[in-house]
Amino acid sequence: MNPSGPTQPSDEHDPSRHNLDPHLDRYAARTAGMTASEIRALFAVASRPEVVSLAGGMPNLTALPLESLAAQMSDLIREEGLTGLQYGSAQGVPALREQICEIMALEGISAHPDDVVVTVGSQMGLDMVTRLFCDPGDVVLAEGPSYVGAIGSFTAYQAEIEHVAMDDDGLVPEHLREALARTEREGKRVKFLYTIPNFHNPAGVTLAVNRRSEILEICRQHGVLVIEDNPYGLLDFNGNIYPALRASDPDNVVYLGSFSKTFASGLRVGWVLAPHAVREKLVLASESATLCPPTLNQLVVSRYLSSHDWMGQIKTFRENYRERRDAILGALEQHMPPGCSWTHPSGGFYVWLTVPEGVDAKAMLPRAVTARVAYASGTGFYANAGGSSQMRLSYCYPTPERLREGVRRLAGVLESEIELVHTFGTVHARTSSGPDTPSPDTA
Numbered sequence: 163m164n165p166s167g168p169t170q171p172s173d174e175h176d177p178s179r180h181n182l183d184p185h186l187d188r189y190a191a192r193t194a195g196m197t198a199s200e201i202r203a204l205f206a207v208a209s210r211p212e213v214v215s216l217a218g219g220m221p222n223l224t225a226l227p228l229e230s231l232a233a234q235m236s237d238l239i240r241e242e243g244l245t246g247l248q249y250g251s252a253q254g255v256p257a258l259r260e261q262i263c264e265i266m267a268l269e270g271i272s273a274h275p276d277d278v279v280v281t282v283g284s285q286m287g288l289d290m291v292t293r294l295f296c297d298p299g300d301v302v303l304a305e306g307p308s309y310v311g312a313i314g315s316f317t318a319y320q321a322e323i324e325h326v327a328m329d330d331d332g333l334v335p336e337h338l339r340e341a342l343a344r345t346e347r348e349g350k351r352v353k354f355l356y357t358i359p360n361f362h363n364p365a366g367v368t369l370a371v372n373r374r375s376e377i378l379e380i381c382r383q384h385g386v387l388v389i390e391d392n393p394y395g396l397l398d399f400n401g402n403i404y405p406a407l408r409a410s411d412p413d414n415v416v417y418l419g420s421f422s423k424t425f426a427s428g429l430r431v432g433w434v435l436a437p438h439a440v441r442e443k444l445v446l447a448s449e450s451a452t453l454c455p456p457t458l459n460q461l462v463v464s465r466y467l468s469s470h471d472w473m474g475q476i477k478t479f480r481e482n483y484r485e486r487r488d489a490i491l492g493a494l495e496q497h498m499p500p501g502c503s504w505t506h507p508s509g510g511f512y513v514w515l516t517v518p519e520g521v522d523a524k525a526m527l528p529r530a531v532t533a534r535v536a537y538a539s540g541t542g543f544y545a546n547a548g549g550s551s552q553m554r555l556s557y558c559y560p561t562p563e564r565l566r567e568g569v570r571r572l573a574g575v576l577e578s579e580i581e582l583v584h585t586f587g588t589v590h591a592r593t594s595s596g597p598d599t600p601s602p603d604t605a
């Protein structure tokens with residue numbers, strides 16, 4: 163990871179740095195926070211077929227009905243090609259915005275299509291919301307750990323990230339109060355709380371329903387906006403659908419949604435539901451970023467929603483993910499050495515594993531890859547130095563057999579690591595200096 167940038171002149175007189183990048187002195191100050199993942203190089207190795215990758219968060223699309231989608235797309239081009247291949251409205255296709263409102267109604271949200279802005283994935287929503295609300299030095303509160311792509315956006319806009327701890331029931335209201343009191347004492351301005359209430363990425367936990375109104379109340383009292391990021395909300399393994407935060411506080415919650423986990427991530431279609439007053443600014447921000455989201459992709463999603471049993475498809479996805487969740491939890495139970503603990507997700511893609519004190523999960527990664535298993539080290543999910551004894555295990559993509567084998571290999575590496583720690587104490591110096599930049603594979 164190279165943390166240097168134009169605002170950090172420590173190596174200013176080192177001529178070799180200009181050989182690396184002749185534009186180094188030209189970059190805007192905000193690029194100092196944009197750092198490439200030091201584990202990215204490992205992904206080239208991790209994606210070899212013999213390595214079981216528990217690192218990537220790619221949805222498993224194998225259950226999609228490709229034949230009928232192909233026919234549908236061909237009909238679409240024939241029937242609506244001149245619309246789909248043309249520029250469209252910056253806010254998004256009206257019919258799709260109506261369908262999005264019907265989907266959100268499942269979570270108790272009552273919304274008007276006028277307040278929905280279609281985005282290029284919810285990642286773009288995150289970028290726009292941060293652009294609209296954060297000046298350099300503003301504070302954003304986010305769960306610790308938090309989604310790597312959100313940390314990347316906040317850092318790119320030079321916001322300070324304060325993490326708020328979670329437990330098995332998600333964000334802890336008491337810790338939120340403390341974080342707000344602390345930042346206020348320090349004279350800092352908190353712009354929003356960023357939260358992933360359901361099947362958290364990376365922690366795998368869900369915010370208890372009885373905490374939801376308390377968290378909204380705390381934020382209202384402190385004049386802090388809530389950004390609710392909910393791409394996994396329909397992926398509960400028992401078919402539960404939790405009430406959205408936005409459902410009970412439409413004026414103080416910006417809701418981010420996505421079709422990436424419930425349909426197809428490659429189409430890059432997501433949305434923002436904003437309080438009415440914010441909607442106009444979001445449309446302007448979207449216009450300046452992309453002019454308009456891809457019309458054809460929006461029409462594909464819209465047709466899919468109106469002509470497929472999309473809820474049935476989500477049920478199939480859930481069953482696939484539940485089978486994988488059961489496989490990974492069973493294998494962790496069977497193989498993990500004493501002193502390890504992990505979360506028990508009831509939906510979504512991720513398990514968060516904590517390893518015994520002294521084991522450095524980031525330093526261990528190359529050894530794990532040598533043993534043909536990869537994971538995402540916990541440090542990438544914190545803006546500060548947290549997460550060194552944690553890792554995210556994604557169970558969404560590999561087959562159950564591969565998951566079991568991956569966990570068995572990981573347990574072997576951990577056992578050797580724990581033995582080393584017992585013999586020598588903590589032997590691995592950490593070098594982390596910032597968040598890992600998101601990539602499709604780490605997201």
Ligand SMILES: Cc1ncc(COP(=O)(O)O)c(C=O)c1O
Nearest residue numbers: 283284285309363420422432605
């Ligand atoms: C919590 C969270 N938010 C946002 C995103 C981005 O999703 P999209 O594909 O809609 O941009 C992801 C992707 O992994 C995610 O896990």
